[in-house]
Amino acid sequence: MRDGPDIAEIASLIGDPARAQMLMALADARAWTAGELAREASITAQTASAHLAKLEAAGLVRIEAQGRHRYVSLASASVSDALEALLRLAADQPKPKRKPGPRDPALRHARSCYNHLAGEVAVRLTDHFLARGWLKGSREGGWHLSQAGAKGFADAFGITVDELGSRKPLARPCLDWSERRPHLAGPLGSALLESLFEHGWVRRADGRTVTLTKRGEERIAALVGGSTR
């Protein structure tokens, strides 16, 4: 059927494995260069170039030249929304394949996702908050902060509810690309990342990677138990 609906065109663009890999990398960070994306997706520069031209033409990505580098980023929140919805759908599948997401171990471990923490560490912390009852399931399928949680976050991270503002919900699950499980997002997630920076538990390793400091490893291990590596 030649004149299919628009969603087929968009979906078929996302449906190529190399392009999907690149889009998912972009969903996590502000911008990657074309060369980085090619390496991430294990394709040659020329193949990446052709793919990116298609994604740009369809309005899924924006490309800005800076000297010899081409910086690529997702064109809008609609793109990341669609990727997230597809990932949620894929996560429902009975036989998950190998983990998607960044190949780089450092990116899997800890990274910033928009304005909150993502990766193994973020998921472990989130699991801990849920296990301790600091976060509880809410009626809308998201999370809310319990009273024990309010005290816990204040004690452990110096985050008080007052400073989170009036945006609701304060805490929401954001599916973690690399771990396939939720990590903490929302104003509380943002405040957590900020607190981790302020207390010196994490620092920026490069534009996308967040590194646990020695102090951070100790503190988090003390908080949740076990080792972070």
Next chain:
Amino acid sequence: MRDGPDIAEIASLIGDPARAQMLMALADARAWTAGELAREASITAQTASAHLAKLEAAGLVRIEAQGRHRYVSLASASVSDALEALLRLAADQPKPKRKPGPRDPALRHARSCYNHLAGEVAVRLTDHFLARGWLKGSREGGWHLSQAGAKGFADAFGITVDELGSRKPLARPCLDWSERRPHLAGPLGSALLESLFEHGWVRRADGRTVTLTKRGEERIAALVGGSTR
């Protein structure tokens, strides 16, 4: 890249025009037979059969045999969420292609979408409510019912806010598949559809189609002006 992420597999399933057409038809209604879907997508029964087998294997649809008929429905809300996200993304594109959605003119005109009204009539009514200020944009990007709207819905449709219950939001935009613009959903949308039935403005034509009665045409023309056909 052989071991691509899961979203590529899901997206490539949706990325075939015939499959996309069938999925969108399913998103609107409870169930279609395999033969109806084949006709909807203008493909042969054997092609549809192969496509549906793939969609079922991937967990996107459920198929139930009833005698010689196979009834197909979407497997979960995650599927319709993903379709809606893709449609929102496609709606952002600069050069929309021809309208997607049901081929059947009756389905384009008026139909039920889950538990509220969809199609041309629904979009026209919604436009009217917005133009009159009965519905206003809310902070979260949805809609809320104004005071004028509460009075207007009570006068025109006998719907009072009290009977809508405590679910929030009372009114939300739901992107209309066939019109590419929002129609009214949420408790208010449900109540509107119910009211239209009760007042005899619409009636069921078959499992999926809603027909405006003569009285309904007159009343809606009087309310919003112009003709409905």
Next chain:
DNA sequence: GGGATGCTTCGCTCATGATCGAACTATGAG
């Protein structure tokens, strides 16, 4: 039971598009 209808499976065709080697252009660094 016979014929009609709904649907599945098999085998084959062929259009599509991802991929990469080669060549080229643009930019940056020494």
Next chain:
DNA sequence: CTCATAGTTCGATCATGAGCGAAGCATCCC
């Protein structure tokens, strides 16, 4: 200016999968 690197374009290859004719099975109706 030279060389290295980033990225684009062109042309050719080939794997993939949508599509349908044919055949077969299941169900329904007269």
